[in-house]
Amino acid sequence: MMKQYKSMPKQVIAKVISQKEVKRGCFRMKIESPIIARSASPGQFLHILCGDSGYPLLRRPISIHRIGKKDIEILYSVIGKGTKILSGKRSGDTLDIIGPLGNGFKVFKGSRSVKMLVAGGMGVAPLLGLADELSRGAKGKNKFIVVLGARTHNHILCEGDFKRLGGDVHIATEDGSKGRRGSATDLARDIVHSKKYKWRDVCIYTAGPINMVKALARLVEGCSIESQASLEERMACGLGACLGCAIETQSGYKRVCKDGPVFNFCEVVA
Amino acid sequence: MKPKLEVKIGKLKLKNPVTVASGTFGYGSEFDGTADIDKLGGIVTKTITLHARVGNKPPRIIETPSGMINSIGLENPGVEKFIKDKLPFLQKYKIPVIASIAGETIKEYSELAGRLDSVKDIAAIEINISCPNIKTSKLFSQDENSTGEVVRAVRSATKKTVITKLSPNVTDIGGIAKSAESAGSDALSLINTLKAMSVDAKTRESRLGDVTGGLSGPAIKPVALFMIWKVYHRVKIPIIGMGGIMSPSDVVEFMLCGSTAVSVGTANFVHPNAAAEAVKGLSQYLKNEKIKDVNKLIGSLKV
Ligand SMILES: Cc1cc2nc3c(=O)[nH]c(=O)nc-3n(C[C@H](O)[C@H](O)[C@H](O)COP(=O)(O)OP(=O)(O)OC[C@H]3O[C@@H](n4cnc5c(N)ncnc54)[C@H](O)[C@@H]3O)c2cc1C
Ligand SMILES: Cc1cc2nc3c(=O)[nH]c(=O)nc-3n(C[C@H](O)[C@H](O)[C@H](O)COP(=O)(O)O)c2cc1C
Ligand code: FES
Numbered sequence: 001m002m003k004q005y006k007s008m009p010k011q012v013i014a015k016v017i018s019q020k021e022v023k024r025g026c027f028r029m030k031i032e033s034p035i036i037a038r039s040a041s042p043g044q045f046l047h048i049l050c051g052d053s054g055y056p057l058l059r060r061p062i063s064i065h066r067i068g069k070k071d072i073e074i075l076y077s078v079i080g081k082g083t084k085i086l087s088g089k090r091s092g093d094t095l096d097i098i099g100p101l102g103n104g105f106k107v108f109k110g111s112r113s114v115k116m117l118v119a120g121g122m123g124v125a126p127l128l129g130l131a132d133e134l135s136r137g138a139k140g141k142n143k144f145i146v147v148l149g150a151r152t153h154n155h156i157l158c159e160g161d162f163k164r165l166g167g168d169v170h171i172a173t174e175d176g177s178k179g180r181r182g183s184a185t186d187l188a189r190d191i192v193h194s195k196k197y198k199w200r201d202v203c204i205y206t207a208g209p210i211n212m213v214k215a216l217a218r219l220v221e222g223c224s225i226e227s228q229a230s231l232e233e234r235m236a237c238g239l240g241a242c243l244g245c246a247i248e249t250q251s252g253y254k255r256v257c258k259d260g261p262v263f264n265f266c267e268v269v270a
Numbered sequence: 271m272k273p274k275l276e277v278k279i280g281k282l283k284l285k286n287p288v289t290v291a292s293g294t295f296g297y298g299s300e301f302d303g304t305a306d307i308d309k310l311g312g313i314v315t316k317t318i319t320l321h322a323r324v325g326n327k328p329p330r331i332i333e334t335p336s337g338m339i340n341s342i343g344l345e346n347p348g349v350e351k352f353i354k355d356k357l358p359f360l361q362k363y364k365i366p367v368i369a370s371i372a373g374e375t376i377k378e379y380s381e382l383a384g385r386l387d388s389v390k391d392i393a394a395i396e397i398n399i400s401c402p403n404i405k406t407s408k409l410f411s412q413d414e415n416s417t418g419e420v421v422r423a424v425r426s427a428t429k430k431t432v433i434t435k436l437s438p439n440v441t442d443i444g445g446i447a448k449s450a451e452s453a454g455s456d457a458l459s460l461i462n463t464l465k466a467m468s469v470d471a472k473t474r475e476s477r478l479g480d481v482t483g484g485l486s487g488p489a490i491k492p493v494a495l496f497m498i499w500k501v502y503h504r505v506k507i508p509i510i511g512m513g514g515i516m517s518p519s520d521v522v523e524f525m526l527c528g529s530t531a532v533s534v535g536t537a538n539f540v541h542p543n544a545a546a547e548a549v550k551g552l553s554q555y556l557k558n559e560k561i562k563d564v565n566k567l568i569g570s571l572k573v
Binding site: 008009010011049054055056057058059098233234235236237238239240241242243244245246247248252253258 | 293295296300301302324325327328330331332333336337338342345488538539540541542543
């Protein structure tokens with residue numbers, strides 16, 4: 001049976017509980033919202049109004065990073081005007097949020113596949129929430145594999161969090177300052193191809209821009225048909241109405257906000 | 271005393287002047303739960319074509335100062351699927367549904383209008399002859415003759431209220447408006463988006479997959495107000511004004527310049543309930559200003 005993730009998005013004015021710069025230019029924010037926390041699932045996202053005076057105009061989509069009982073966390077990097085304003089919020093400030101939006105990751109009940117979470121850069125954001133869920137459902141050590149990729153050892157995010165949840169963490173850095181030199185994608189391929197695992201039994205969960213996901217999906221061709229990726233595209237409404245966030249899939253254009261953001265690998269590549 | 275909010279667009283009565291603009295509210299269901307749809311004066315659907323259209327290559331949107339550019343390319347399931355799959359949801363709100371249509375030929379416009387004429391729950395037809403995101407060298411709405419021809423074809427295919435949606439990308443919007451009126455249009459709606467581009471200096475590429483698109487949002491409001499003001503003095507038929515409406519006072523400004531009703535567009539993406547909030551705010555404005563009937567605002571700009 002497939003776990004059903006259906007929930008009605010709500011617009012809420014939520015309080016910022018805390019915000020911390022975890023790495024340079026990268027922030028983790030805890031937001032109070034029992035309504036969203038109750039109905040959210042890993043891989044869904046929030047549509048956040050960053051400015052309050054019409055600048056920037058549109059909301060910004062940010063993945064749900066962790067789901068608490070009454071709160072949710074996000075993890076984001078400052079790349080432009082919206083995320084810059086967001087990073088200036090302090091505990092006690094309020095945020096106008098619509099969420100939870102989109103379809104989250106599916107964890108197939110009874111599936112015996114080996115779960116492998118692959119994240120380059122900010123891709124870790126939605127995957128930690130998934131790791132939370134996976135760790136609750138499994139026993140013992142090394143419940144799932146995690147492959148983290150970053151530019152340097154200074155850019156690696158959430159390593160400790162994944163380990164605490166029982167993840168078998170592997171690291172790749174572009175400059176070789178930690179773990180293997182290279183990308184998360186290459187490292188993931190080598191792990192999948194190693195003798196330890198039966199290739200088609202490895203179920204990959206990943207998140208990031210479509211080109212990275214496509215590259216990964218090609219490298220690990222033949223892995224479990226359950227494999228999924230959370231994709232990104234610029235958004236306006238976030239509700240499935242404007243058709244602005246379309247991406248090209250095997251079955252034609254799909255809306256990232258409503259048909260995704262999580263898509264099955266076979267949708268992304270032929 | 272509660273001010274009177276009802277307005278008339280042709281034969282069509284709206285309980286208040288605030289509608290939502292084509293393409294910015296999907297088919298309504300997308301806003302279920304985040305917008306008070308039943309509070310709206312009317313809903314204009316995403317533009318529908320005879321056959322399904324897949325739309326343009328991504329990326330399809332980009333934010334620009336106080337606005338956004340889109341190149342959706344009229345993605346829609348086609349008229350039959352619209353009637354079968356999308357319309358039933360809209361009916362439950364008991365507000366007028368205005369179907370927006372577009373064709374590649376005049377014959378397609380008249381076929382679409384004929385098909386929708388037989389559908390009881392469509393209150394009016396908006397003829398979109400002004401979408402900038404389809405591959406034609408010239409829009410129907412960029413020429414007085416072709417505007418007249420499309421309107422005449424639709425007019426003779428339906429008894430429903432006909433609204434013609436105009437493009438701001440013309441030299442004399444008044445002349446085009448006049449031509450639509452003479453051809454039998456019951457009302458006009460303006461403005462559609464302004465042709466626009468956004469370029470990335472670093473990659474030396476357009477930020478849109480289709481290279482060009484249409485600009486909407488607060489950035490185009492001053493242009494919209496001017497064009498409505500101009501058209502208001504050229505035609506007698508009512509105008510549905512739009513272009514960057516974000517707040518109740520924007521609605522008032524559009525009515526002062528000559529709009530009988532308005533459409534909220536891009537604002538729906540920012541605040542899903544923006545249009546319903548505008549109805550509330552408009553009512554409050556009228557109360558504060560001791561104006562008993564919203565119709566008193568239309569074209570009453572002091573000059
Ligand atoms: C479903 C989804 C989930 C996301 N989750 C996260 C998350 O958890 N953490 C996180 O840090 N980010 C996440 N993002 C990306 C995030 O939405 C963007 O970084 C954010 O919108 C940037 O806003 P800004 O105003 O700061 O930048 P802007 O000023 O809008 O843009 C700065 C520059 O980045 C480019 N850019 C902006 N957004 C995108 C995009 N989506 N794709 C490609 N280029 C872009 C712009 O073209 C511009 O050059 C997610 C995106 C999606 C669609
Ligand atoms: C994403 C998007 C899609 C649109 N699609 C349509 C459409 O299908 N048909 C149409 O007539 N106008 C369409 N428009 C134009 C709007 O209806 C409206 O005329 C324009 O956006 C100006 O209003 P605004 O500034 O309030 O958005 C679209 C606008 C946007 C932003
Ligand atoms: S952002 Fe509007 S449809 Fe996805």
